[in-house]
Amino acid sequence: METKEIIQEAALDLFSQKGFDSSSVRDIAAKTGIKDSSLYFHYKNKQAILDSLMDKFIATSKSMMSLLNEVIENITTIDDESFFAVTEQYIQSYFMNDFISRFIMVMNHERSHNEQLREQYICWCIKKPIEFQMTVIKKLQDIRYLKMFDARHITLEYYAPIFLFFNQYMNHNHTDADREIFKESVMTATKNFVSIYKK
Numbered sequence: 001m002e003t004k005e006i007i008q009e010a011a012l013d014l015f016s017q018k019g020f021d022s023s024s025v026r027d028i029a030a031k032t033g034i035k036d037s038s039l040y041f042h043y044k045n046k047q048a049i050l051d052s053l054m055d056k057f058i059a060t061s062k063s064m065m066s067l068l069n070e071v072i073e074n075i076t077t078i079d080d081e082s083f084f085a086v087t088e089q090y091i092q093s094y095f096m097n098d099f100i101s102r103f104i105m106v107m108n109h110e111r112s113h114n115e116q117l118r119e120q121y122i123c124w125c126i127k128k129p130i131e132f133q134m135t136v137i138k139k140l141q142d143i144r145y146l147k148m149f150d151a152r153h154i155t156l157e158y159y160a161p162i163f164l165f166f167n168q169y170m171n172h173n174h175t176d177a178d179r180e181i182f183k184e185s186v187m188t189a190t191k192n193f194v195s196i197y198k199k
Helices: 003-018 025-032 036-042 046-073 080-095 098-110 115-142 151-169 176-197
Strands: none
Touching: 003 025, 003 036, 003 046, 003 098, 025 036, 025 046, 046 080, 046 098, 046 115, 080 098, 080 151, 080 176, 098 115, 098 151, 115 151, 151 176
């Protein structure tokens, strides 16, 4: 792992646990074992570290959505087991991704007083997931897997439990047991969703 990545990792841990404002450059340096002066060689200040983490978060999110979009575009038919598998892959590759989950916690922690993070939180935790899931729902309606109800309504029915359970179980102190409960809760909600909206 390169020095920049070591600094990012230490900062992400501190920001997700203590908050951005309560974490100092000295704290980050101490956690990495790097001198303050050496840390400034890689990042000009604490904000620059946060910006680099945000850039990484956005790039990772875009990549994941692009990959899933390619899969969805090529689907001509789907059964229940495949739908459940796609959902499980979605939550494991995104919400259960260690980096993603911790950065969402940073955004959640800071959004009440940091406009930049508030905007990114709304964008990547609410707006873009709903837009993406609406595309998926419409595709599944087109191939006659789901009923032709209002696509936004169905999308919210699908995504709301994922978002709720993430916030309930995947906080910065989450355990392996919490991860399993999160996954099981989402999959149970997904099965209920299919039982209601499957054509």
